[in-house]
Amino acid sequence: MDWPGWENLAAHLQGLAITLPRKPSGIVVMSGHWETSVPTVTTAAHPPLIYDYYGFPEHTYALKYPAPGSPALAAHVQALLRQNDIACEGDATRGLDHGVFIPFLLAFPDADIPVIELSMSAKLDAAQEMRVGQALEPLRQDNILIIATGMSYHNLRHFMSGSPRTDETSVQFDTWLRNTAEALPAERNQRLLAWEQAPGARICHPREEHLLPLMFAAGAAGHDRGVRTYSDIVMGKALSGFRFG
Incomplete structure (x- = not known):
């Protein structure tokens, strides 16, 4: 492939x-x-x-x-x-x-x-x-x-067109997402449930179906803190992946 x-x-x-x-x-x-x-x-x-x-x-x-x-x-x-x-x-x-x-x-x-x-x-x-x-x-x-x-950034209109308009916004949201996933579980879950308040949230996720699986994983994590295990810039957009436990 x-x-x-x-x-x-x-x-x-x-x-x-x-x-x-x-x-x-x-x-x-x-x-x-x-x-x-x-x-x-x-x-x-x-x-x-x-x-x-x-x-x-x-x-x-x-x-x-x-x-x-x-x-x-x-x-x-x-x-x-x-x-x-x-x-x-x-x-x-x-x-x-x-x-x-x-x-x-x-x-x-x-x-x-x-x-x-x-x-x-x-x-x-x-x-x-x-x-x-x-x-x-x-x-x-x-x-x-x-x-x-899913994807930590999923504005396909900007992603697939190569538009640089949301490059910096993707970094801002990605930074928030890392800080959130790696926070203590109670704080992590509270922040995730309020994800729309994150910087650039709705720009990075006009529709949230590719972000919500993260809420599922965080719920199953229990008392385990998250850690970012993947990070990259792809076509100008910041992407991350996380692991719990």
Whole structure:
């Protein structure tokens, strides 16, 4: 796969697995590409792929990522949500979107870890995503890796056009995001829930679907502080990635 301009991110993803204390027994992931009225989990034993992008080179529609699903893990996720009074559903036909299989092709290329995808609320409610993450924190004790994928900057109009108008704004928001993610958990969560007050927040995220998975990850982090593990300037915009625990 060619990643012009994204080499540092590719290298970061390719090195992710070796930073883990052990191989995960399963993965629960929220991406910025699935919104539903209530939290919904994939329940298929063999989830297909959803090529939810347009106008890309032909070979990108032939990519394969045959990771298994796990109906048992999906049921456990639903049970935890319901125990916390969060209504939820399962979807036996939904596959993995490109917000999952593209980074996972690099991070977990053997595709031998069961993957469950979890939707975000169509209401784009930061508090809801954090609450969902908090409900699923116990999964970590069972060696389940919780992953959130999105982008710390997602103004595609400026990003894809190469417009420099928001270059400095992206740095300001990225600095706020790092300081927030690395703060003590109580302060971190409070700041994340008020993310729209951050400098340049709505310029960097005209629509917040690519930021809200971070709220899910922070909720699942419990008392663990965050650390920035990826940082780069891509096409003039500051981008970051974070890890909790």
